[in-house]
Amino acid sequence: MNIHEYQAKQIFAKYGVPTPKGIMAESVEQAVTNAKELGGPIWVVKAQIHAGGRGLGGGVKLAKSIDEVRTLSEEILGMTLVTHQTGPEGKLVQKLYIEDGADIKDELYLGVVLDRAREMPVIMASTEGGMAIEDVAHDTPEKIIKVAVDPAIGFQGFHGRELVFGLGITDKVEQGKFIKLAAALYKLYLENDAEMIEINPLIKTGEGDFIALDGKMGFDDSALGRHPDIEAMRDISEEDADEREASEYGLSYVSLDGEIGCMVNGAGLAMGTMDTINYMGGTPANFLDVGGSANAQTVAKGFEIILKNPNVKAIFVNIFGGIVRCDRIANGILEATKLVDVHVPVIVRLDGTNAPEAAEILKKANIANVIAATDLADGAAKAVAAAKQAK
Ligand code: ADP
Ligand code: MG
Numbered sequence: 081m082n083i084h085e086y087q088a089k090q091i092f093a094k095y096g097v098p099t100p101k102g103i104m105a106e107s108v109e110q111a112v113t114n115a116k117e118l119g120g121p122i123w124v125v126k127a128q129i130h131a132g133g134r135g136l137g138g139g140v141k142l143a144k145s146i147d148e149v150r151t152l153s154e155e156i157l158g159m160t161l162v163t164h165q166t167g168p169e170g171k172l173v174q175k176l177y178i179e180d181g182a183d184i185k186d187e188l189y190l191g192v193v194l195d196r197a198r199e200m201p202v203i204m205a206s207t208e209g210g211m212a213i214e215d216v217a218h219d220t221p222e223k224i225i226k227v228a229v230d231p232a233i234g235f236q237g238f239h240g241r242e243l244v245f246g247l248g249i250t251d252k253v254e255q256g257k258f259i260k261l262a263a264a265l266y267k268l269y270l271e272n273d274a275e276m277i278e279i280n281p282l283i284k285t286g287e288g289d290f291i292a293l294d295g296k297m298g299f300d301d302s303a304l305g306r307h308p309d310i311e312a313m314r315d316i317s318e319e320d321a322d323e324r325e326a327s328e329y330g331l332s333y334v335s336l337d338g339e340i341g342c343m344v345n346g347a348g349l350a351m352g353t354m355d356t357i358n359y360m361g362g363t364p365a366n367f368l369d370v371g372g373s374a375n376a377q378t379v380a381k382g383f384e385i386i387l388k389n390p391n392v393k394a395i396f397v398n399i400f401g402g403i404v405r406c407d408r409i410a411n412g413i414l415e416a417t418k419l420v421d422v423h424v425p426v427i428v429r430l431d432g433t434n435a436p437e438a439a440e441i442l443k444k445a446n447i448a449n450v451i452a453a454t455d456l457a458d459g460a461a462k463a464v465a466a467a468k469q470a471k
Pocket of ligand 1: 100124126131132133134135136140179180181182183184187210211280281293294295
Protein backbone atom coordinates (compact mmCIF):
# COMPACT_ATOMS: atom_id res chain seq x y z
CA MET A 81 0.00 0.00 0.00
CA ASN A 82 1.22 3.49 -0.84
CA ILE A 83 0.51 6.73 0.94
CA HIS A 84 0.59 10.41 0.01
CA GLU A 85 3.56 12.71 0.42
CA TYR A 86 1.85 14.67 3.20
CA GLN A 87 1.20 11.43 5.11
CA ALA A 88 4.79 10.26 4.62
CA LYS A 89 5.91 13.58 6.08
CA GLN A 90 3.71 13.04 9.15
CA ILE A 91 5.54 9.75 9.70
CA PHE A 92 8.93 11.41 9.09
CA ALA A 93 8.09 13.94 11.80
CA LYS A 94 7.42 11.13 14.31
CA TYR A 95 10.89 9.74 13.64
CA GLY A 96 12.67 13.05 13.82
CA VAL A 97 13.31 13.38 10.08
CA PRO A 98 13.02 17.15 9.42
CA THR A 99 10.45 18.33 6.85
CA PRO A 100 9.18 21.79 5.86
CA LYS A 101 5.95 22.88 7.53
CA GLY A 102 2.89 22.11 5.43
CA ILE A 103 -0.88 21.50 5.52
CA MET A 104 -3.02 19.33 3.25
CA ALA A 105 -5.96 20.96 1.44
CA GLU A 106 -8.96 19.53 -0.37
CA SER A 107 -10.26 22.82 -1.76
CA VAL A 108 -8.84 26.09 -3.06
CA GLU A 109 -10.25 27.95 -0.05
CA GLN A 110 -8.53 25.53 2.30
CA ALA A 111 -5.29 25.98 0.38
CA VAL A 112 -5.48 29.75 0.83
CA THR A 113 -6.28 29.41 4.55
CA ASN A 114 -3.34 27.04 4.94
CA ALA A 115 -1.01 29.43 3.15
CA LYS A 116 -2.04 32.26 5.50
CA GLU A 117 -1.48 30.02 8.49
CA LEU A 118 1.98 29.03 7.27
CA GLY A 119 2.83 32.67 6.80
CA GLY A 120 5.15 32.50 3.78
CA PRO A 121 6.80 34.48 2.27
CA ILE A 122 7.25 31.60 -0.19
CA TRP A 123 4.94 28.62 -0.55
CA VAL A 124 4.93 25.51 -2.67
CA VAL A 125 1.64 24.13 -4.01
CA LYS A 126 1.96 20.37 -4.49
CA ALA A 127 -0.41 17.91 -6.11
CA GLN A 128 -0.99 14.85 -3.90
CA ILE A 129 -1.22 11.73 -6.04
CA HIS A 130 0.29 8.29 -5.58
CA ALA A 131 2.98 8.86 -8.20
CA GLY A 132 6.25 10.68 -8.52
CA GLY A 133 7.52 12.97 -11.23
CA ARG A 134 4.92 15.59 -10.30
CA GLY A 135 7.32 18.49 -10.64
CA LEU A 136 8.11 17.76 -14.30
CA GLY A 137 4.40 17.18 -15.00
CA GLY A 138 3.39 20.60 -13.64
CA GLY A 139 2.07 19.42 -10.29
CA VAL A 140 4.56 21.25 -8.03
CA LYS A 141 4.75 25.04 -8.22
CA LEU A 142 6.24 27.89 -6.27
CA ALA A 143 4.04 30.78 -5.09
CA LYS A 144 5.31 34.16 -3.92
CA SER A 145 1.98 35.58 -2.73
CA ILE A 146 -1.35 34.41 -1.35
CA ASP A 147 -2.94 35.36 -4.68
CA GLU A 148 -0.48 33.13 -6.45
CA VAL A 149 -1.28 30.27 -4.04
CA ARG A 150 -4.92 30.71 -5.05
CA THR A 151 -4.26 30.77 -8.79
CA LEU A 152 -1.93 27.78 -8.65
CA SER A 153 -4.32 25.81 -6.44
CA GLU A 154 -7.13 26.47 -8.90
CA GLU A 155 -4.89 25.26 -11.69
CA ILE A 156 -3.56 22.11 -10.02
CA LEU A 157 -6.57 20.87 -8.02
CA GLY A 158 -8.79 18.87 -10.37
CA MET A 159 -6.20 18.62 -13.13
CA THR A 160 -5.30 15.27 -14.66
CA LEU A 161 -1.62 15.06 -13.91
CA VAL A 162 0.46 12.99 -16.31
CA THR A 163 3.92 11.95 -15.11
CA HIS A 164 6.32 9.19 -16.10
CA GLN A 165 4.85 7.15 -13.24
CA THR A 166 1.11 7.60 -13.92
CA GLY A 167 0.95 6.20 -17.45
CA PRO A 168 -0.49 8.24 -20.32
CA GLU A 169 -3.98 8.37 -18.75
CA GLY A 170 -2.65 10.41 -15.82
CA LYS A 171 -4.19 10.83 -12.37
CA LEU A 172 -6.86 13.20 -11.13
CA VAL A 173 -5.55 15.57 -8.45
CA GLN A 174 -7.97 15.52 -5.51
CA LYS A 175 -5.72 16.83 -2.76
CA LEU A 176 -3.08 19.54 -2.47
CA TYR A 177 -0.28 20.10 -0.02
CA ILE A 178 0.65 23.67 0.77
CA GLU A 179 4.16 23.82 2.09
CA ASP A 180 6.76 26.34 3.19
CA GLY A 181 9.27 27.11 0.47
CA ALA A 182 12.71 25.83 1.45
CA ASP A 183 16.16 27.29 1.00
CA ILE A 184 17.78 24.72 -1.29
CA LYS A 185 21.56 24.61 -1.49
CA ASP A 186 21.98 20.99 -2.58
CA GLU A 187 19.54 18.28 -3.64
CA LEU A 188 20.45 14.76 -2.52
CA TYR A 189 18.68 11.43 -2.70
CA LEU A 190 18.11 9.04 0.19
CA GLY A 191 16.03 5.89 0.21
CA VAL A 192 15.60 2.45 1.77
CA VAL A 193 14.39 -0.55 -0.23
CA LEU A 194 14.45 -4.28 0.16
CA ASP A 195 17.18 -5.86 -1.95
CA ARG A 196 15.78 -9.30 -2.66
CA ALA A 197 19.06 -10.66 -4.02
CA ARG A 198 20.97 -9.68 -0.86
CA GLU A 199 17.95 -10.45 1.33
CA MET A 200 18.50 -7.22 3.25
CA PRO A 201 17.24 -3.66 3.32
CA VAL A 202 19.56 -1.40 1.37
CA ILE A 203 20.05 2.29 2.03
CA MET A 204 20.60 4.16 -1.22
CA ALA A 205 22.03 7.64 -1.36
CA SER A 206 23.25 10.00 -4.03
CA THR A 207 24.51 13.53 -4.40
CA GLU A 208 22.53 13.69 -7.64
CA GLY A 209 19.07 14.10 -6.06
CA GLY A 210 16.23 15.97 -7.68
CA MET A 211 13.83 15.21 -10.42
CA ALA A 212 15.93 12.98 -12.67
CA ILE A 213 17.14 10.24 -10.31
CA GLU A 214 15.93 7.56 -12.77
CA ASP A 215 18.33 8.97 -15.37
CA VAL A 216 21.18 8.95 -12.83
CA ALA A 217 20.47 5.30 -12.03
CA HIS A 218 20.47 4.51 -15.74
CA ASP A 219 23.37 6.60 -17.05
CA THR A 220 25.74 6.85 -14.07
CA PRO A 221 24.84 4.09 -11.60
CA GLU A 222 28.18 4.60 -9.79
CA LYS A 223 26.78 7.86 -8.44
CA ILE A 224 24.32 5.93 -6.31
CA ILE A 225 25.79 4.52 -3.10
CA LYS A 226 24.22 1.37 -1.71
CA VAL A 227 24.72 0.24 1.86
CA ALA A 228 23.06 -3.02 2.89
CA VAL A 229 22.05 -3.30 6.54
CA ASP A 230 21.70 -6.74 8.05
CA PRO A 231 18.57 -6.55 10.22
CA ALA A 232 20.20 -8.93 12.69
CA ILE A 233 22.75 -6.27 13.66
CA GLY A 234 20.81 -3.14 12.69
CA PHE A 235 22.13 0.24 11.62
CA GLN A 236 25.69 0.72 12.92
CA GLY A 237 28.21 3.53 12.91
CA PHE A 238 30.12 2.07 9.99
CA HIS A 239 26.99 2.12 7.82
CA GLY A 240 26.66 5.82 8.54
CA ARG A 241 30.32 6.49 7.78
CA GLU A 242 30.10 4.58 4.51
CA LEU A 243 27.19 6.84 3.52
CA VAL A 244 28.71 10.22 4.44
CA PHE A 245 32.15 9.39 3.00
CA GLY A 246 30.49 8.10 -0.17
CA LEU A 247 28.54 11.33 -0.50
CA GLY A 248 31.61 13.46 0.17
CA ILE A 249 30.16 15.11 3.27
CA THR A 250 33.28 16.31 5.11
CA ASP A 251 31.94 18.70 7.75
CA LYS A 252 31.75 16.88 11.11
CA VAL A 253 28.48 18.53 12.18
CA GLU A 254 26.86 17.78 8.83
CA GLN A 255 28.11 14.19 8.99
CA GLY A 256 26.43 13.79 12.37
CA LYS A 257 23.13 15.22 11.10
CA PHE A 258 23.11 13.03 8.02
CA ILE A 259 23.92 9.83 9.93
CA LYS A 260 21.20 10.55 12.48
CA LEU A 261 18.71 11.03 9.64
CA ALA A 262 19.74 7.82 7.84
CA ALA A 263 19.48 5.84 11.09
CA ALA A 264 15.99 7.25 11.71
CA LEU A 265 14.92 6.33 8.22
CA TYR A 266 16.16 2.77 8.63
CA LYS A 267 14.29 2.48 11.95
CA LEU A 268 11.11 3.81 10.32
CA TYR A 269 11.50 1.29 7.49
CA LEU A 270 11.90 -1.68 9.80
CA GLU A 271 9.34 -0.79 12.46
CA ASN A 272 6.56 -0.16 9.97
CA ASP A 273 7.15 -3.08 7.61
CA ALA A 274 7.81 -0.66 4.78
CA GLU A 275 8.76 -1.94 1.34
CA MET A 276 10.39 1.26 0.23
CA ILE A 277 11.00 4.76 1.46
CA GLU A 278 12.28 7.50 -0.77
CA ILE A 279 13.32 11.07 -0.05
CA ASN A 280 13.99 12.84 -3.31
CA PRO A 281 15.14 15.48 -2.87
CA LEU A 282 16.69 15.45 0.56
CA ILE A 283 18.01 18.98 0.59
CA LYS A 284 20.86 20.67 2.34
CA THR A 285 19.99 24.22 3.33
CA GLY A 286 22.30 27.21 3.38
CA GLU A 287 22.73 26.53 7.10
CA GLY A 288 23.86 22.95 6.57
CA ASP A 289 20.62 21.30 7.71
CA PHE A 290 19.15 18.29 5.93
CA ILE A 291 15.41 18.43 5.20
CA ALA A 292 13.12 15.95 3.44
CA LEU A 293 11.43 17.96 0.69
CA ASP A 294 9.58 15.00 -0.78
CA GLY A 295 8.50 11.67 0.69
CA LYS A 296 7.33 8.42 -0.78
CA MET A 297 6.50 5.28 1.19
CA GLY A 298 5.14 1.86 0.33
CA PHE A 299 4.19 -0.79 2.87
CA ASP A 300 3.89 -4.55 2.83
CA ASP A 301 0.15 -5.25 2.46
CA SER A 302 0.48 -8.51 4.36
CA ALA A 303 1.79 -6.66 7.43
CA LEU A 304 -0.86 -3.93 7.53
CA GLY A 305 -2.77 -5.87 10.16
CA ARG A 306 -0.18 -4.82 12.72
CA HIS A 307 -0.11 -1.18 11.64
CA PRO A 308 -3.68 0.14 11.96
CA ASP A 309 -2.34 3.72 11.97
CA ILE A 310 -0.84 3.19 8.53
CA GLU A 311 -3.81 1.27 7.19
CA ALA A 312 -5.96 4.25 8.21
CA MET A 313 -3.95 6.33 5.71
CA ARG A 314 -5.27 4.28 2.78
CA ASP A 315 -6.73 6.48 0.04
CA ILE A 316 -9.09 4.23 -1.90
CA SER A 317 -9.58 6.86 -4.60
CA GLU A 318 -5.92 6.45 -5.60
CA GLU A 319 -6.24 2.73 -6.23
CA ASP A 320 -7.24 0.97 -9.43
CA ALA A 321 -11.05 0.54 -9.26
CA ASP A 322 -11.01 -2.90 -10.92
CA GLU A 323 -8.26 -4.16 -8.65
CA ARG A 324 -10.23 -2.97 -5.63
CA GLU A 325 -13.45 -4.62 -6.81
CA ALA A 326 -11.57 -7.87 -7.42
CA SER A 327 -10.08 -7.86 -3.93
CA GLU A 328 -13.59 -7.53 -2.47
CA TYR A 329 -14.34 -10.91 -4.06
CA GLY A 330 -11.11 -12.50 -2.86
CA LEU A 331 -9.52 -12.31 -6.32
CA SER A 332 -6.01 -11.03 -6.87
CA TYR A 333 -6.15 -8.90 -9.97
CA VAL A 334 -3.53 -6.71 -11.61
CA SER A 335 -4.36 -4.95 -14.84
CA LEU A 336 -1.74 -4.93 -17.60
CA ASP A 337 -1.74 -3.46 -21.09
CA GLY A 338 -1.94 -6.51 -23.38
CA GLU A 339 -4.88 -8.20 -25.10
CA ILE A 340 -5.28 -11.65 -23.58
CA GLY A 341 -7.22 -11.90 -20.34
CA CYS A 342 -5.86 -14.55 -17.99
CA MET A 343 -7.76 -16.44 -15.33
CA VAL A 344 -5.57 -18.79 -13.34
CA ASN A 345 -5.16 -20.19 -9.86
CA GLY A 346 -1.98 -19.51 -7.95
CA ALA A 347 0.59 -16.77 -8.51
CA GLY A 348 3.19 -19.22 -9.86
CA LEU A 349 0.85 -20.51 -12.52
CA ALA A 350 -0.13 -16.92 -13.32
CA MET A 351 3.50 -16.01 -13.99
CA GLY A 352 4.02 -19.16 -16.05
CA THR A 353 0.87 -18.45 -18.05
CA MET A 354 1.91 -14.89 -18.78
CA ASP A 355 5.38 -16.02 -19.85
CA THR A 356 3.92 -18.67 -22.16
CA ILE A 357 1.56 -16.16 -23.74
CA ASN A 358 4.51 -13.86 -24.37
CA TYR A 359 6.53 -16.76 -25.75
CA MET A 360 3.72 -17.54 -28.20
CA GLY A 361 3.75 -13.94 -29.43
CA GLY A 362 0.86 -12.50 -27.42
CA THR A 363 0.60 -10.09 -24.49
CA PRO A 364 -1.39 -10.57 -21.26
CA ALA A 365 -4.09 -8.02 -20.44
CA ASN A 366 -4.10 -8.82 -16.75
CA PHE A 367 -3.11 -11.14 -13.99
CA LEU A 368 -6.10 -12.69 -12.25
CA ASP A 369 -5.66 -15.31 -9.58
CA VAL A 370 -8.96 -16.86 -8.50
CA GLY A 371 -7.22 -18.58 -5.58
CA GLY A 372 -8.16 -21.82 -3.91
CA SER A 373 -11.73 -21.00 -2.91
CA ALA A 374 -13.05 -20.19 -6.37
CA ASN A 375 -16.70 -20.89 -7.03
CA ALA A 376 -19.15 -20.12 -9.83
CA GLN A 377 -19.79 -16.59 -8.53
CA THR A 378 -16.14 -15.64 -8.19
CA VAL A 379 -15.37 -17.03 -11.64
CA ALA A 380 -18.26 -15.03 -13.09
CA LYS A 381 -16.99 -11.94 -11.30
CA GLY A 382 -13.54 -12.63 -12.72
CA PHE A 383 -14.93 -12.68 -16.27
CA GLU A 384 -16.86 -9.48 -15.61
CA ILE A 385 -13.73 -7.67 -14.39
CA ILE A 386 -11.53 -8.98 -17.22
CA LEU A 387 -14.12 -7.97 -19.83
CA LYS A 388 -14.32 -4.40 -18.55
CA ASN A 389 -11.02 -3.90 -20.32
CA PRO A 390 -11.84 -3.06 -23.96
CA ASN A 391 -8.41 -4.30 -25.11
CA VAL A 392 -9.22 -7.89 -24.20
CA LYS A 393 -9.55 -9.95 -27.41
CA ALA A 394 -9.50 -13.44 -25.87
CA ILE A 395 -9.52 -15.02 -22.42
CA PHE A 396 -7.29 -17.89 -21.40
CA VAL A 397 -8.55 -19.87 -18.42
CA ASN A 398 -5.68 -21.97 -17.14
CA ILE A 399 -6.55 -23.81 -13.95
CA PHE A 400 -4.70 -26.59 -12.28
CA GLY A 401 -7.19 -28.28 -10.00
CA GLY A 402 -5.88 -29.09 -6.57
CA ILE A 403 -7.86 -27.53 -3.77
CA VAL A 404 -10.09 -25.89 -6.34
CA ARG A 405 -11.79 -28.63 -8.35
CA CYS A 406 -12.00 -28.33 -12.13
CA ASP A 407 -15.71 -29.19 -12.27
CA ARG A 408 -16.42 -26.15 -10.08
CA ILE A 409 -14.49 -23.93 -12.47
CA ALA A 410 -16.33 -25.46 -15.44
CA ASN A 411 -19.63 -24.69 -13.75
CA GLY A 412 -18.32 -21.23 -13.03
CA ILE A 413 -17.64 -20.70 -16.71
CA LEU A 414 -21.18 -21.84 -17.56
CA GLU A 415 -22.57 -19.53 -14.90
CA ALA A 416 -20.45 -16.67 -16.16
CA THR A 417 -21.72 -17.01 -19.71
CA LYS A 418 -25.24 -16.63 -18.32
CA LEU A 419 -24.47 -13.64 -16.09
CA VAL A 420 -21.99 -11.80 -18.27
CA ASP A 421 -21.91 -11.19 -22.00
CA VAL A 422 -18.74 -13.12 -22.81
CA HIS A 423 -18.19 -11.72 -26.28
CA VAL A 424 -14.63 -12.94 -26.86
CA PRO A 425 -13.28 -16.47 -27.35
CA VAL A 426 -12.54 -18.26 -24.09
CA ILE A 427 -9.78 -20.85 -24.26
CA VAL A 428 -10.06 -23.31 -21.40
CA ARG A 429 -7.41 -25.60 -20.04
CA LEU A 430 -8.45 -27.46 -16.92
CA ASP A 431 -6.19 -30.11 -15.48
CA GLY A 432 -5.86 -31.91 -12.17
CA THR A 433 -8.65 -32.80 -9.73
CA ASN A 434 -11.88 -33.70 -11.54
CA ALA A 435 -10.56 -32.62 -14.95
CA PRO A 436 -12.51 -35.34 -16.84
CA GLU A 437 -15.76 -34.24 -15.17
CA ALA A 438 -15.01 -30.65 -16.11
CA ALA A 439 -14.35 -31.57 -19.73
CA GLU A 440 -17.66 -33.44 -19.78
CA ILE A 441 -19.57 -30.46 -18.35
CA LEU A 442 -18.14 -28.06 -20.94
CA LYS A 443 -18.64 -30.49 -23.78
CA LYS A 444 -22.29 -31.04 -22.86
CA ALA A 445 -22.96 -27.33 -22.53
CA ASN A 446 -21.47 -26.77 -25.97
CA ILE A 447 -21.13 -23.00 -25.64
CA ALA A 448 -20.10 -21.06 -28.69
CA ASN A 449 -16.90 -19.12 -27.93
CA VAL A 450 -15.54 -21.73 -25.51
CA ILE A 451 -12.53 -23.55 -26.93
CA ALA A 452 -10.95 -26.51 -25.14
CA ALA A 453 -7.17 -26.79 -24.82
CA THR A 454 -5.14 -29.86 -23.91
CA ASP A 455 -2.23 -28.24 -22.08
CA LEU A 456 -0.53 -24.94 -21.29
CA ALA A 457 1.29 -24.59 -24.63
CA ASP A 458 -1.80 -25.54 -26.64
CA GLY A 459 -3.97 -23.15 -24.62
CA ALA A 460 -1.55 -20.23 -24.94
CA ALA A 461 -1.14 -20.81 -28.68
CA LYS A 462 -4.92 -20.94 -29.17
CA ALA A 463 -5.43 -17.79 -27.11
CA VAL A 464 -2.78 -15.89 -29.07
CA ALA A 465 -4.30 -17.08 -32.37
CA ALA A 466 -7.82 -16.09 -31.27
CA ALA A 467 -6.65 -12.63 -30.17
CA LYS A 468 -4.83 -12.11 -33.49
CA GLN A 469 -7.90 -13.15 -35.45
CA ALA A 470 -10.10 -10.72 -33.53
CA LYS A 471 -8.00 -7.75 -34.64
P1 ADP B 1 8.16 15.00 -7.55
O1 ADP B 1 9.32 14.15 -7.11
O2 ADP B 1 6.89 14.23 -7.61
O3 ADP B 1 8.46 15.76 -8.80
P2 ADP B 1 8.89 16.84 -5.40
O4 ADP B 1 8.19 16.94 -4.09
O5 ADP B 1 10.21 16.17 -5.38
O6 ADP B 1 7.90 16.12 -6.42
O7 ADP B 1 9.02 18.29 -6.00
C1 ADP B 1 9.68 18.55 -7.21
C2 ADP B 1 10.74 19.62 -7.03
O8 ADP B 1 10.16 20.81 -6.53
C3 ADP B 1 11.82 19.26 -6.03
O9 ADP B 1 12.87 18.54 -6.65
C4 ADP B 1 12.26 20.60 -5.51
O10 ADP B 1 13.25 21.14 -6.37
C5 ADP B 1 11.01 21.45 -5.61
N1 ADP B 1 10.34 21.54 -4.28
C6 ADP B 1 9.51 20.64 -3.73
N2 ADP B 1 9.10 21.01 -2.51
C7 ADP B 1 9.69 22.20 -2.27
C8 ADP B 1 9.69 23.13 -1.15
N3 ADP B 1 8.98 22.91 -0.04
N4 ADP B 1 10.45 24.25 -1.26
C9 ADP B 1 11.19 24.50 -2.37
N5 ADP B 1 11.22 23.69 -3.44
C10 ADP B 1 10.49 22.55 -3.40
MG1 MG C 1 10.59 14.12 -5.69
